[in-house]
Amino acid sequence: MLLYDNPISGNCYKVRLLFALLGIEYERREVDVVDRSDRAEVLGDLNPGLRVPTLVLDDGRPLAESDAILVYFAEGTEYLPADRYARAQALQWMFFEQYSHEPNIAVPRFWAEAGIEADPREAAAKLEGGYRALEAMERHLRGREFFVGDGATVADLALYAYTHVAHEGGFEMGRFAAIGAWLERIRALPGYVSITA
């Protein structure tokens, strides 16, 4: 399989992390996340969203959107709950991640990485939205080990990707004790790889 990938993208890291946990082999091809001028040429026939990660399966069929890729490969493993309601809860957290979490938490980190001077009003809105998402996670994790059920699922991997580097975008993570303990639990999963691996 071929993963169109970028080493600093948390969305790409989600897929690399699940593949490492499941021992799935694949090839990586780097796509630029700053200069996007070749996106349509490289990804146009594979992914309508022109985003990374984009995956090409062994038989040539493409699959896109990080969280959809996670679900596809987690099916039949411990990382996707067998119970219908628990599976829906995992999806709930993944949609939360893509709607309420990633746009607020990934973007300030990207600005910092790429040296982009953000509009102050936009930056403040991202911080506010990001803290709101982190507070929702913190409340949910109090008294829980993982987001859904008793073990790590795709919901945890999806949320881990940008949460564990949120400080790089200026979020003060010291105030989130339950999140901090949960991050440690993810890091302790057998087969775990870091975002820089």
Place this chain on the structure above:
Amino acid sequence: MLLYDNPISGNCYKVRLLFALLGIEYERREVDVVDRSDRAEVLGDLNPGLRVPTLVLDDGRPLAESDAILVYFAEGTEYLPADRYARAQALQWMFFEQYSHEPNIAVPRFWAEAGIEADPREAAAKLEGGYRALEAMERHLRGREFFVGDGATVADLALYAYTHVAHEGGFEMGRFAAIGAWLERIRALPGYVSITA
């Protein structure tokens, strides 16, 4: 079942539409989408995202995020593909919808409905992102009847909700012929209800 709902929210409409198509009965309780001051009180224990739709199942368990609710109820019906890859493609389009489509297409409509004067730079960015999402849909629908496979799935319902009212946010839909034909196919589904029903 109890649906925390709002009549103008396309995200809520997705759930009402699937329930109508499947003949599922439920109760509606309206939540304000402009004055959000009571959100934590009303939805705090049910939905970490504090968004509508939020559903309370017959047994009292909550479920949130429109597209997760769709998947939960579509399981075992024609609206969720039985094939693993097709199911992942449906999820791919639903994550595309929540990340690339809804934030750009729903928000200008909301501004118009609520009489909010948007920042011109932000409004321009929404229009640009919205047209990009619509163009991706248009390309995909050329030569196809539905987004995934041969029949309507949750991917179509998710994308239909805000696409069919995109003009209310200022999007000129006349240029999207394949989308226009697809909107008609959704309207022709047995059991279809309109967003104002």
